[in-house]
Structure formats: structure tokens, C-alpha cells
Amino acid sequence: MSTAEHTPTDSAPDAQKWVDVQNSPDFAQLKHRLRSFVFPVSGLFLAWYLIYVLLADYAHGFMSTKVVGNINVGLILGLLQFVSTFVITTLYVRHANKNLDPLAEKLRHELEGDAS
């Protein structure tokens, strides 16, 4: 299957509109907000995973420190892996709804006008 169905209907003013939005400070801001959240957070998250495994491998003493009864530090950190996954996800969804969506909405209105 090819995309032959595409009719090249680019009318010049319309294409110009896209370029305008592309260069608008709003779009730059949107990109910035998204990237400055997504990349650091995923870096942190992966690092946290990898450090846990490293600790498990080479810091037996620390990991098997008993906290309460049979529950040791390793077990608690392990459970925190789960918890942190949820926390990050919730944070991201909140961030996206609060900071990203309104801006995207605004851009969309600029692009489409009120016609739609």
C-alpha cells in the first residue's frame, strides 16, 4: 500500500500557517515544557531502577538490614520501585493536563480558527 491517495492540496496560505505556528513562541514553549519534564524524569527513573539492582548485588549488608521483623531494607526499596512508578505516572498526567493541554489547545485554535 502506498500513500498515493494523498492529494497534494497544499494551498500556499495554509502551508504558511503551519510554518507560523512552528515558529511561534507558544509552540517553542510547549516543546520546552514537555521535554524538560519527560527526559529528566525518565532518566531519574531508570537510574533509580539500576541503582536498586546494583545495591542488591554489591551491598548485601545494607540491603539485609532488618527494619521490622523479617522486613529488610531491600524489600522496602523493592516495593518502592512499584510505588515510584505510580507516583511518576500520576505526576506526568497532572503535568500534562495542567501545563501542556491548555497550550496545545490554544495553538489548535490559532491554526483552525473558529470555523471548526
Place this chain on the structure above:
Amino acid sequence: MNTTIWSLAGIGAVALVTFLLGYVGSRKANTTPDFLVARRSVPATRNAAAISGEYLSAASFLGVAGLVLKDGIDALWYPIGFTAGYLALLLFVAAPLRRSGAYTLPDFAEARLGSTNLRHFCTFFVVCIGVLYLVPQLQSAGLTLTTITGLPSWIGALAVTVIVVVNVLGGGMRAITLVQAFQYWGKLFAIAAPTFVLFVVFLASPSQGTQPIDDNGVMRFPKSEVVEIKESVRLRVTEPMTLRAEGTVDGAPANGSVYWREGRYEIGPNTKLSFTAGSPVPVVDGAPPNNDSWMRPQVGGIWNLFETYSLIFATFLGTMGLPHVLVRFYTNPDGKAARRTALHVLYLLGLFYLFPTVLGVLSRLYLPRLLVNGKTDAAVLMLPEAMVPNLGGQILGAIIAAGAFAAFLSTSSGLVVSVAGVVSTDIMPGKVRDFRWATVFTGMVAIGLALLLPRSDASLTVAMSFALAASTFCPLLVLGIWWRGLTWVGAVCGMIIGGGAVITAYALSVVSSYTGHWAPGVFTQPALITVPIAFLTMIVVSKATRRRRPQDVNQILLRLHAPDPLGFIKDRDIARFGTAEEKARLAESKPRGSTRSL
């Protein structure tokens, strides 16, 4: 015998409800978009339940508990990785991908990079991943049926294949969405209810029936036990012991009392081992031999570290490349709903994985014989009867068996739909009839491979398809969405090298499992090496072929990242599959919609 009847009744009920839901849903499904993405009108909560239902496969339902039984704390990486993969999916691809408006991964690849060659490669890998993921589902179905009834395992695999194919033929994706959502709640009940009951039983009588674990943490059989070994295993003995063996040990026939000192023993197929009460439990090679190492993470040194990292990589990055998961994100109405769906999925999965973990720990106390014959995947199925040897246990066992079948059915349906969807739109003309043929074809290939390939732990095989997805589609999606420099040549090279490496590693590990287990762990868990290679190849080759960058790359990226309803190939799909009404609307809004030129 009673257990068999109860369990078969449970399985029958699951199959029947699946059929009925499929039938009800299918009466409305007639056009191609109906079949492929359920017209993008599925609410986020139901979609999340459907994604979870589809995602919780044999590996989750049976495999996680089995690995916890065998490997202890290290096995927890599987559920953590299976869940965390959705976080990566959410952060990097969920919303932009949904905005792209593509139906399938190949659609996305072609729209982003404008190359039909790339599209064909994507199709190939979608089929590979899908089939590789289907195989353990079918094999586990066989194992379940064998455990319950003693019937040969191909019957279970065949039954699942037939039910899935018939159901998909009847209604495609819309039916499947409903079925999947039902399946999630069904599976959750099927694993949660028995877990609660068994846990209470355990609390009420902690020592009854369990083997005493002595001060050194060595596990011992609580009473004399006969273990039948059907497929050959390698056992590790850490304490000298005497037992009776009938069959083959270390290649020589054995019949009678034998003395085993510390070391490794190769047990041939169809061997009976009789242990006396109090004798230590030998475990399959590679599993931690005593309770201390079972409780402690990471005892295998640097290789174990490598394998764990590799597994984290594969599951974390592979989820976003699983075709049956992605296709479901296209059914969200917009990017925001796609995000909400991913969040719900995380909650639902996290909730689910609590239960197999608990069951795995319990089965360590009650089912040491599974450590001897290596069929730890059957732990969840056998635990109720081992703990509650009466009618109650049989009913619990039946509930679990039904849930396991629900797991095979839902995951297999999702896989068949997405593989058949890709095959029918890319290799065939994309009509409803082609979709049906593609479904039958996919089912046949999967069942063939399931019968041919050796059975290993479901979670391990599934991890392999995660590795394949992580080494092919993950770099394509991440770079395609976030880096404007990607070219189709770079994407193709990266996918061939990354995917090729994983497939080679898998082939070698299959060969090695037939010829004496010589392959090191790298071959079963290659993601840590192959994923960076795939990323690097894509980046380097893309830089070298800079001239091939699509001309309208800025525009495409804008559409991926900015406003929601401007999907850049949505209109093409309406032109191809849409109803008359939709086409009229498209014609009206032409100037805004199809600005993309090739």
C-alpha cells in the same frame, strides 16, 4: 476426577462468555475501521481495562508466580518491568502516537518517514513479535489442560487457537474491546479470590502440610513424595541424599535406590523419583538452592546483574513496541484520553500483580515438587488442591483454571487482531475479507510454532518478544517522535540489526536447549546489548543519509506534538475506509486536513 470436571466447567464458561460477548459486539461491526480500531469511540476506563486484560497473559497469570516460586525476589523484576513499561509508553509515545492518527505501527512508520520499504520491514517485525508472543500463550494453554486433565498438551493449544480465530472472525476489534474489558475483571477475580482464601488458610494453619525449612534454610520434603518427571531436567543437589529413581539418570538407566552426593544430575524424560520425608529438595539448575538465597536479591554475581538489567531494559522499552498494546491506543478519542488510559492501565496492572506474587510465595511452602520437575508455571493451578484438599480446593482450582484460560484467550485475541490487521492492510488489499484470511493464517502459523518449539517458562519466552520489540520499534518510535534527523534508511538499518540480533540470540538459545544448554544467559536476555546497538545504528545511519530526511519533517513533528485533533494521516484513513458521511465531512474540511504532501 472431580477437579477435572469443575475446572473444565470453568473453562467452558469462560469460552462461552467470550463467544457471547463477541457475538453481541459483532452484530454492529461491519466496516473496516470497526474491525481495526472500534471507531475510536471507546471510553478511557473501558479501554484501560481492555488493555490490561489483553496484556495480562499467561506470563502474568501463571509465569510470575512460577518464577517467584523458583527464583524468589529476583522474579519481582518481571511484574515491575511489565508495569513500568507503560510508564515509558506514556511518557514517550502515547499522546504523540495517538495524534498521528495511524492505525498500525507500519502506518506510523510510513507516515513519519514516507517510505514504503520501511513499512514492509515494520510489517515483518509486527508479525514476528506477535507470533513470538502467541507461542507461549498457546503452550501454556496446553500446560494448563495437561495439569488439569492429563490430556496431551496440543489439545489445549488447539482449543485456544480455534476459539480465538472464530471469535476474531466474528467481530474483530470492537467485539474484542468488550471481551478484553470483561476478561480483565474476570482474571482479577480469578486470581484474587483464591489468593484471599488460600492466604487465610495459610494464616489459620501455618505449618500444616508445609515442609520444615531448617536452620540453614534448606528445604525438605514434609512427607514422602513421588515426583514424576515428564521432560528432562537438570537438578542441583546441595546436600547428600538417598532416594529411589526409576527411569534415566545422567544418561544411564536407573531402577532402585540411589545415593546422590552434591552436584548436578541430568534426569531423563519419564523418570519417577521417590523422596522420603525430611530429605532435602533438589532444585532445577539455575534456581536458588536454599531459602536464604531465595529471599535475597541478586546472588549470581555480574552475570546475574547483567541479566536483570537486560530484563529491565526489555520490559521497560519493549512495551511501547508491542503491536497488540499499541493498536489499542489508537482506539482512544484523543491524546488526552490516551494518557488517561495509560494511567488507569498502570493502576489495574499494579493491583493484579500483587496476587500472583503472593501465590508464588505460598507455593514455595506447599509445592516443593515443582522445583524438582521444573514445571513451576503450573504452581498457581496446583496450589489450591495442595493447600485445601477437598471440594473447596477443587472449586478454587477451577476458578484459577478458568482465569488462566481467560488470560490465554484475551492475549491471543489481541495478538491475532493486531497481526491480522497489519497483514491484511499491508500485504493484502485491506478489505474485511482479507482480514479474515489473515486471521486464519496467523492462527495457523502460531499453533505450528507452539507445537514445534520447546516449552520453557512462559515469562522467559514473553521476555524475548519484549526484547525484540525493544530493539526494533522502541528506537523507531522514540527517535521518530523526538528526533527530526531520523531517515527511513537509518530506521531500516537499526531495525534489521537490532531485531536480527535478538532473533539470532533466540534461535541460538533454542538450539542450545536441545544440545546441552551451552548458551550463556546473554542469549536468553539480550536486550541490554541489542537495544543500544539498534539506537546507535539508527542515529549513525540517519546522519550518514541526511539527504533522505522527509522534507516536511517539521510539519509532521508539529502535528505529533501539538494540537490534538490534527492527526496527519487520519484523513487518508477516512478516504480509505471511512463511511460516506465521514468522507463528506472530509471533503468539506479539505484545506485544513490534508496538507501533507509526499
